[in-house]
Amino acid sequence: MKKIEKAKLNDLLARLAEASTLYLPVRKGGKVNFAKWTKDEEYCADELKTVKSAKDVFFPQSENIVSFKRESSKITILPKELPTDRTVIFGVRACDAKSFDILDSVFMSEPADSFYTARRNSAVIITTACSTPEETCFCGVFGIDPANPGADIQTWFVGEELFWEALSEKGKALTEELSDMLSDADEKEVEDEKSRISEITKQLPLNGLSLENFGGDKTNELFDAAQWEKLSQSCIGCGTCTFVCPTCQCYDIRDYDTGNDIRRYRCWDSCMYSDFTMCAHGTNRPTQLQRFRQRFMHKLVYFPANNNGEFSCVGCGRCVSSCPISMNIAKVIKSFGGDNK
Ligand code: SF4
Ligand code: SF4
Structure with missing residues (x-):
């Protein structure tokens, strides 16, 4: 276990950003999201949940994947280079860290998605324990512990210090690189903080949801x-x-003619949209009921059927706080008898 004074955290971030592309939660346009860090950005350490999750770093909302140049009858393919530079993502919460395992089983199983895989393999993930889990959180239902968020390195803010524990080989190597900035700490120094977080987690209103159905x-x-x-x-x-x-992880692939070249890009799509499953014959899910059912059946039934029982939800609660009609996966679970309280 290591530690650093919070007052020196910006120096540590600057060091990380020198040798890697550093992503962390920053405020832009009034909202906090993961973005590339520069010295002009303030790390929003107290923000529990970014609006969008950290998945953008590996699976961007929109990205070009290949271009084509057309000159009379000749077409040249201009492949996009795979990203290889080291990326560090700092301040990831336990739920988002777990979501990477779920996305890995989608994008990194054969045939693997080369862009996602390249980004994932060159990334070091540094998590931060949730000192103030919110009422919309229910990660514990999926076996996630916000007091021990895992990944390559896990950290805790306690008082005026940040405690730091390397877990993976990648995490240990990065910790070694920063050894002149980190001092030794005793694990006992974070035990009270872990207990405090666990007590809050137990009392969260959605913590008693049951997945037995x-x-x-x-x-x-x-x-x-x-x-x-x-x-x-x-x-x-x-x-x-x-x-x-x-x-x-639904996405669409489209071509855009810029006038100079054709850009093939991929962008997030949604199974909630009527044209998502549109085929030549029409659509496989013509009603909103069918689309709605697909989303929740996929997370709670189809995904576990194909992934050794693993659910495709991490209980982050973002859908709980963002749906304009206040519908969400917790209500779905409850309506099928999953309300334990
Ligand atoms: S379904 Fe809702 S609670 Fe579950 S991971 Fe997605 S946004 Fe978070
Ligand atoms: S956010 Fe709410 S209203 Fe919008 S698609 Fe999802 S469940 Fe439907």
């Missing part, structure tokens, strides 16, 4: 359930829940 074997039982109609009735299909969600 969900899982990979529940397709037949849940697919035609009457609850979907009432739950989906007022959904306006805005897609907000999918864009703020750390584990949603």
